[in-house]
Amino acid sequence: MSEVRSKAGLAKSVSSILNKLNTTQKNEALLAMADALVSRSADIIEANAEDLRRGKEQGTSPSLLDRLALNESRIEDIAEGLRQIVQLPDPVGDTLEVIERPNGLNITKIRVPLGVIGIIYEARPNVTVDAAGLCLKTGNAVVLRGGSSALSSNRKIVEVLHEAMTHTALPKDALQLIEDPNRSSVDEMLKLNGLLDVIIPRGGSSLIQNVVMNATVPVIETGAGICHTFIDASADPAMAEAICINAKVQRPSVCNSMETLLLHKNFAESHLEELAVKFQKSGVELRGCEETKKLVSWVIQASSADYATEYNDYILNVKVVNNLDDAMDHIAAYGTKHSECIVTESQDNAERFLQGVDAAAVYHNASTRFTDGFEFGFGAEIGISTQKLHARGPMGLPSLTSTKYVIHGNGQIRQ
Incomplete structure (x- = not known):
């Protein structure tokens, strides 16, 4: 079995556990993850240096190297993003609408997790933490596939987050990182119907269009920024x-x-x-x-x-x-x-x-x-959606939920 399918399967296997966690349990895990990032910042910076060195050797532009670079201040900011998510209301379980029907049926529309979210992104390792925090807070398992230019950084970050999660109610299998740098790993993710419930691409127009045009898994399109x-x-x-x-x-x-x-x-x-x-x-x-x-x-x-x-x-x-x-x-x-x-x-x-x-x-x-989730008061964001369905603009916690209708009756049958 491929790495992609195996890790997506692990995420799927624990998604039902996430549905049962309460807000306190999720917040405790996020705070532990934030503390771990700061305490292990030296290790993360060392791994990031490998990516920067490789990027320079490959002629990566200064602006892209800047997006890739991590230091103590940036890691503290990333950790603060997780703490901000903890302070935000948990949307899961929120009542959006109540309908009382003439026949006595009580219909309630509530927010529920999307399930397992696949996120495909490029050179910014902060996205690894932002995506993990937002998805886990909303009760979603997440499968991350970052760019090869940030592979060492992402690998170390996820290692640190996994270690923190082992001491919490949050199963570490709910967070997965695809380490295969080949494009075939992206192509495989796009077809994982039944394991992934939605895919969110973050990056340049070529990445986004590849995902939009080739995915059979539903996609939330985040747009290039001209x-x-x-x-x-x-x-x-x-x-x-x-x-x-x-x-x-x-x-x-x-x-x-x-x-x-x-x-x-x-x-x-x-x-x-x-x-x-x-x-x-x-x-x-x-x-x-x-x-x-x-x-x-x-x-x-x-x-x-x-x-x-x-x-x-x-x-x-x-x-x-x-x-x-x-x-x-x-x-x-x-x-x-x-x-x-x-x-x-x-x-x-x-x-x-x-x-x-x-x-x-x-x-x-x-x-x-x-135009940024933090600046809009959402905490860290999953991306900027430029589509017109489900979510648009900076995507905070509510954008990572779906809805469920809960119906209470007292014996009604349809005539």
Whole structure:
């Protein structure tokens, strides 16, 4: 039997045990896992160094190495994410609806775990802990398949979490890591109907599309982040600068960073040159349209392929548009329905943008970098869903549950 099928089977075998655990038992396990991460941080950092060394030898970009890197501070933040999950209400068992039928039937709709969740992700080892914590808190077993670039880190992290779980009511088999780095292990996960109840991909567009197009197991689609910021003619210049610099520079390697800056032509004529210099000083390469190049001659010519690219790097597209409609048309053509922002002092334009742009998160006068489960008050997140079924936007604990109808009667039969 393959590693994938064997470990998915182990997760499935204990999923019923998770259904019987109460919130206190789950929280005690998560706190033990958080403490173990901190106490074993030196071991985790040592394993992470192996991944970083291998990444450098393979020519991995600095921005991707940054996503991969762990240190004591980042491990403490990851552990804090688990502690935040402990503080959040457990959604399992929540009553969503009560229906009293004329025939006396009492129908209650409650939240229940999804079952066994498969998560396929790329280079960020923090996802290993976030996913484990969120899934286990909601009574789900989880099968993780991280990217090969973080294999040493993920292996050590799961080892540490397993050791912590052995002293709690949470069975360690509820958390599984697929260590086979070959793509065939992903392909096998996609077909594990009967063992996995749902698959959630996290990563770039190629990974997500492979999962969406080839899985027979149900998929919750998390989207690539080609995010835009539109600076309207009425925007406050200082606010616009702060928002768009933050959206690109604060952490360019993540999915909620800005990839294209759209500027109203009137704002661009007055402020683009100064803004471009600020980006240049921050190490950002600018690629612009013809109008952008007329205003800032040293900008590289952008292509339609650039506008369709999620860089996750210090590269930014810049486009000058005539009006709000042009900006919204560009977003409709190139956006990935993740996060979009308008900077404007016009309440009418803000409302038109917020109502008219189709995305999981739309912003008025705030950076797209806030599309994040922690920033939304959900604790750690499982991903940003860009689909329209079941869950959309940052996926916290309720998004990892399904529903069940519980019906109480007193002898009713259907006529």
